Amino acid sequence: MADVVMPQMGESIAEGTIVRWIKKVGDRIDRDEPLFEISTDKVDAEIPSPSAGVLVEIRAKEGETVPVNSVVAVIGEAGAAVAAPAMIETVAAAAPSRVPSAAPPVPVPAPADRPARAAVPAPAVEASAAPPAEGAVALPRQRTSPLVRKIAKEHRLDLARVPGTGLGGRVTKDDILGFMEKGGQAARPIAFPAAPTPGAPTAAVKPGGNVEVVALSVMRKKIAEHMVFSRRTSAHVHSVFEVDYTRVAKIREARRADYERQGVKLTYMSFLMKATVDALKAVPIINSSLDGDNIVYKKDINLGIAVALDWGLIVPVITHAEDKSMLGLSRAIQDLAARARSKQLKPDEVQGGTFTITNPGVFGALFGMPIISQPQVAIMGVGNIEKRVAVMEDAIAIRTKGYLSLGYDHRLIDGAVADEFMSHVKKAIENFDPHAI
Amino acid sequence: MTRRLVVRRLGVVGYADGVELQRALVAQRTAGEIDDTLLLLQHPHVLTFGVKAGESRQHVLATPERLAMLGVELHETGRGGDVTYHGPGQIVGYPIISLKPDRCDVHLYVRDLEEVMIRVAAEYGFQAGRSPGLTGAWVGAEKIGAIGVRIQRWVTSHGFAFNVNTDLDFFRLIVPCGISDRGVTSLRRLTGRAIPIPEVEDHFVRHFCAVFARES
Numbered sequence: 251m252a253d254v255v256m257p258q259m260g261e262s263i264a265e266g267t268i269v270r271w272i273k274k275v276g277d278r279i280d281r282d283e284p285l286f287e288i289s290t291d292k293v294d295a296e297i298p299s300p301s302a303g304v305l306v307e308i309r310a311k312e313g314e315t316v317p318v319n320s321v322v323a324v325i326g327e328a329g330a331a332v333a334a335p336a337m338i339e340t341v342a343a344a345a346p347s348r349v350p351s352a353a354p355p356v357p358v359p360a361p362a363d364r365p366a367r368a369a370v371p372a373p374a375v376e377a378s379a380a381p382p383a384e385g386a387v388a389l390p391r392q393r394t395s396p397l398v399r400k401i402a403k404e405h406r407l408d409l410a411r412v413p414g415t416g417l418g419g420r421v422t423k424d425d426i427l428g429f430m431e432k433g434g435q436a437a438r439p440i441a442f443p444a445a446p447t448p449g450a451p452t453a454a455v456k457p458g459g460n461v462e463v464v465a466l467s468v469m470r471k472k473i474a475e476h477m478v479f480s481r482r483t484s485a486h487v488h489s490v491f492e493v494d495y496t497r498v499a500k501i502r503e504a505r506r507a508d509y510e511r512q513g514v515k516l517t518y519m520s521f522l523m524k525a526t527v528d529a530l531k532a533v534p535i536i537n538s539s540l541d542g543d544n545i546v547y548k549k550d551i552n553l554g555i556a557v558a559l560d561w562g563l564i565v566p567v568i569t570h571a572e573d574k575s576m577l578g579l580s581r582a583i584q585d586l587a588a589r590a591r592s593k594q595l596k597p598d599e600v601q602g603g604t605f606t607i608t609n610p611g612v613f614g615a616l617f618g619m620p621i622i623s624q625p626q627v628a629i630m631g632v633g634n635i636e637k638r639v640a641v642m643e644d645a646i647a648i649r650t651k652g653y654l655s656l657g658y659d660h661r662l663i664d665g666a667v668a669d670e671f672m673s674h675v676k677k678a679i680e681n682f683d684p685h686a687i
Numbered sequence: 688m689t690r691r692l693v694v695r696r697l698g699v700v701g702y703a704d705g706v707e708l709q710r711a712l713v714a715q716r717t718a719g720e721i722d723d724t725l726l727l728l729q730h731p732h733v734l735t736f737g738v739k740a741g742e743s744r745q746h747v748l749a750t751p752e753r754l755a756m757l758g759v760e761l762h763e764t765g766r767g768g769d770v771t772y773h774g775p776g777q778i779v780g781y782p783i784i785s786l787k788p789d790r791c792d793v794h795l796y797v798r799d800l801e802e803v804m805i806r807v808a809a810e811y812g813f814q815a816g817r818s819p820g821l822t823g824a825w826v827g828a829e830k831i832g833a834i835g836v837r838i839q840r841w842v843t844s845h846g847f848a849f850n851v852n853t854d855l856d857f858f859r860l861i862v863p864c865g866i867s868d869r870g871v872t873s874l875r876r877l878t879g880r881a882i883p884i885p886e887v888e889d890h891f892v893r894h895f896c897a898v899f900a901r902e903s
Binding site: 259282289 | 737744745748749750765766767768791792793794795796797836837840859
């Protein structure tokens with residue numbers, strides 16, 4: 251058996267990222283034959299195999315970054331047992347029946363005994379000829395990170411005794427540290443690896459499940475990354491206001507034809523954009539960013555308007571919204587939305603937003619709890635606008651109403667300030683000056 | 688003894704042809720059949736992706752239709768680094784050299800390529816420098832030369848791209864190397880005049896030999 255380690259590709263290089271495995275587990279390989287590709291800085295390097303044999307185990311997945319000299323794979327002699335790889339496609343190939351007689355006797359529990367662990371890859375079998383140290387029972391080895399194995403080794407801990415909460419019951423660093431803190435050294439009945447604790451995350455895909463796996467589109471991936479990044483960055487808080495649109499509904503009916511003659515649709519969004527721009531002028535911190543210990547007030551108001559696309563979501567930006575009339579704003583968003591749908595947007599038309607409006611109401615939502623588009627500090631969600639029963643001076647009336655929500659970054663904006671901003675928007679809509687359009 | 692360097696000035700070469708030529712030369716260099724070689728050339732308009740192609744595709748801002756209209760090709764490559772643009776007026780250098788026995792350090796190699804570009808920029812009176820964490824040669828906050836390298840058994844391929852008379856508007860199609868907040872520049876933009884490519888190539892050959900202790 252030979253360990254394959256992340257090579258030191260230069261003096262100042264402490265880690266490398268596996269870009270691609272050229273060989274699969276079970277493949278034969280000659281000494282010096284390219285085995286995997288790594289990437290450090292701007293350099294991609296192809297790493298040859300240190301010895302001939304069979305690739306028995308891959309310990310670092312593609313995309314994983316590991317320290318120099320950590321073991322990324324194991325090469326065994328031809329005919330060596332193949333450890334179960336993490337990839338589910340190959341689970342079947344690594345079923346216990348493949349364990350050759352030359353391997354040391356290893357208790358391999360029948361999968362049927364452990365229905366709760368169906369999501370865990372088939373038991374890994376160490377092909378090592380060395381007997382398990384310390385008289386520990388040779389358990390199917392759980393996949394763990396080099397760090398976790400190192401901690402376990404240093405503290406002479408049997409990893410099988412540590413309940414794992416990671417993917418597929420994997421033992422994470424927190425698990426092992428927590429286990430030791432709770433006096434994990436104390437005797438505990440040695441059992442087969444514990445079933446995942448209730449509520450622990452399980453693998454998204456179970457082997458043999460009736461599923462279709464589809465790769466994420468670039469846009470989907472980008473949205474996913476940004477959303478998680480934003481959630482992690484900002485302390486999101488939401489406020490919801492109810493707004494009476496009856497007045498603007500009337501103005502809209504009256505002026506619609508005027509706008510249409512100029513080729514522009516007069517929508518509720520037109521009014522909301524105008525009201526928002528005025529409110530941002532009144533409460534400028536909503537139009538700012540947080541930069542370390544500084545607040546960056548943006549002098550321009552660049553209004554991002556989320557546009558739903560069949561294939562995702564894009565937020566074109568109306569720059570210098572503060573200089574535009576309601577007609578100008580309406581024309582701008584109409585143009586941007588049309589070009590977004592036909593993929594004609596220029597790069598700088600989706601950049602530099604200072605505040606965003608999103609419109610979950612078009613799909614019928616009463617209101618949304620939107621996530622901020624970084625590095626902005628707030629985002630307004632427009633809920634469904636419809637006729638509702640309302641109480642007006644002790645009488646029941648039919649009014650056109652809808653909810654407006656504001657997601658804001660509590661690191662910078664307190665509730666009072668957010669509500670002040672929202673009051674401005676609400677007031678502007680409810681008392682809209684018909685001459686302002 | 689100074690090692691010999693064969694310099695081949697190829698003019699304009701299609702990207703795919705360039706990759707194929709490098710592949711062949713790497714095999715020959717690995718087998719010891721040829722000397723260290725430096726290819727100097729220009730590519731027609733092309734966007735190329737590094738090994739993390741999935742990630743770097745996000746840094747293309749233009750739609751496929753627009754790229755097609757502009758006559759810009761797309762290629763995935765085996766080099767390190769993110770997306771970049773090559774086109775007429777940009778000197779592309781592909782060193783096919785063996786780093787054995789004394790230069791087996793990928794960071795050192797990248798720093799050396801940067802050094803060559805910095806020295807060439809200095810020929811025109813510009814003090815280019817390195818930017819911590821960002822590979823390439825920078826004049827102020829703008830990148831004049833980019834680097835993307837592949838190493839197989841310590842034989843190098845791919846290399847550097849240095850903007851001489853490049854039409855920088857093409858960089859607006861992408862987020863160069865995934866770095867969104869910094870621009871690109873060229874000798875032409877810096878000097879305000881077009882510079883003959885062969886003249887700059889001469890400087891590259893001289894400084895490459897000096898930095899890498901080779902003899903052309």
